[in-house]
Amino acid sequence: MEVVVVVREFDPVKDGIEVEEVERKCEVGPSGKISIYTDSLGDPICRVRHSPAFLMLVAEMVGKKAEEKEIVGMIRGCVKTVTCGKKYSRNGMNSSNDSFKTVPVYTKLAYILGLRVSPSHRRMGIGKKLVSRMEEWFREKGAEYSYMATDKDNQASLNLFTDRCGYAKFRTPSILVQPVFAHRLTIPKRVRIFHISPSDAESLYRCRFSTTEFFPRDIDSILHNHLNLGTFVAVPSGYSSSSWPGSELFLSDPPESWAVLSIWNSKEVFTMEVRGASRVLRGLAKTTRMVDRALPWLRIPSVPELFGPFGFHFLYGLGGEGLDAVRLMKALCGFAHNVAKERGCGLVVAEVSSREPMKAGIPHWKRLSCDEDLWCMKRLGEDYSDGSVGDWTKSPPGLSIFVDPREV
CATH class of the missing domain: 3.40.630.30 (Gcn5-related N-acetyltransferase (GNAT))
Incomplete structure (x- = not known):
């Protein structure tokens, strides 16, 4: 025919x-x-x-x-x-x-x-x-x-x-994937995290990241999108201002080190599911979750329920400046993990250049991630x-x- x-x-x-x-x-x-x-x-x-x-x-x-x-x-x-x-x-x-x-x-x-x-x-x-x-x-x-x-x-x-x-x-680039555990991650007391407005985030990104490859000219549309859960800036706890001073003042007199990221709610767009895993693998994953929930103070890394539909949060706009920026980025990623836990996500995902200076501060599981x-x-x-x-x-x-x- x-x-x-x-x-x-x-x-x-x-x-x-x-x-x-x-x-x-x-x-x-x-x-x-x-x-x-x-x-x-x-x-x-x-x-x-x-x-x-x-x-x-x-x-x-x-x-x-x-x-x-x-x-x-x-x-x-x-x-x-x-x-x-x-x-x-x-x-x-x-x-x-x-x-x-x-x-x-x-x-x-x-x-x-x-x-x-x-x-x-x-x-x-x-x-x-x-x-x-x-x-x-x-x-x-x-x-x-x-x-x-x-x-x-x-x-x-x-x-x-x-x-x-x-x-x-x-x-x-590298895709870095961190599972969301049954316990919350502890944010170091030496770190202060500000939740900044979309307008402030736009000013900060345009000032510091607009010459980065693939930076979208319509960054304002992304930051004001309902799927964007916010932009967060981490600074040392000794930072002079007790509240966010606004991007203009912050950038005119920044702390010695700082880091920033934004969170995108991919869970509201699509879900994923791992299929074909053996009963042994499923059983081991379930055991880690049970132990983590029963003894959360031990902070045992657990494998989330990935064998049914699950969502994830995507971290973007990752960057920072200063000698301590990597440590501050790690704290921000811990904060993002806790946000994902509250919203019932299975994973937190970021994609960065293989040469990205902040890469060392992004927690991830190698088995779930893609180096290249x-x-x-x-x-x-x-x-x-x-x-x-x-x-x-x-x-x-x-x-x-x-x-x-x-x-x-």
Whole structure:
């Protein structure tokens, strides 16, 4: 029977059930092996909906008869403006002023995620067709670059993007995962933590992090989003001000060391579930939880219930300054763990550059984490960015990256 594959925009009313079925087939591994299943809580496009511009496409196999249709693949994408480099600008209007300041160089960047092709319809060019159609939309939106993230061991995905679609390996950040224990973590008395307003957080981020790679120009939209649970700044307990002085005063006379992070509530977007674990592994995990709950004062690390639907909080905007910044970051992560515990989350997750100076202060379990995630990038056209950095795909990595929580 002659069939044709049609790529079209996702229809949430009529496509939801079929899309969920394709997701299930793709994300649940073979029997006997551990795999991760993601449930988008009834909204397949939720993981890009909070971006400035977003789209979800499906690949539909159509037979000779109109009713012979089957969704066999899907892809999500979004477009935003981010920092791709920095330049130096004369500080002030007076030409005799020889001081310069560093300012960000922005570009329009597209992001591909959630590419799925049903196992029974792979090696038919459907993945490439979905990517090509999404890239057409990216260009229509004025995107200059497109990137995607994948596991470095996902050879099928790498073959598609690097061999057939023209992407190149670009950055290798680390995904750091900490389980949420049954006991609360103790925050050192030598650390004071401020919860600052979205407006103050925006001022702080723009002043200190706007030249960091991938910093979103619409950071204000992220910080005011209902999924953002707050931005927190840690300082030594001896800091002169008993209350938050405001970002302007704080940055004009900062303490010797400080750290900052924001918390994103991914639990409200989708849940995850570990499937295929053995009874022995499940039993050991359950035992650690029982002991932790019965004897919380022992502070025994326990494995949370990951074998049923669970949510997680994502930490972003991690940074700081000073010799003691790493210790302050560790305290902030402990605070974030306690917030996740109160909200019933299973994990706390952060993604940072492999060279990130704050990385040593982010607690994580190596077995749950990924030392080397892989981001691949492609230049879609001429570089029309606000300033010239050449071809971003060929630029060397910096110490830090700013990971947008909307794309996790």
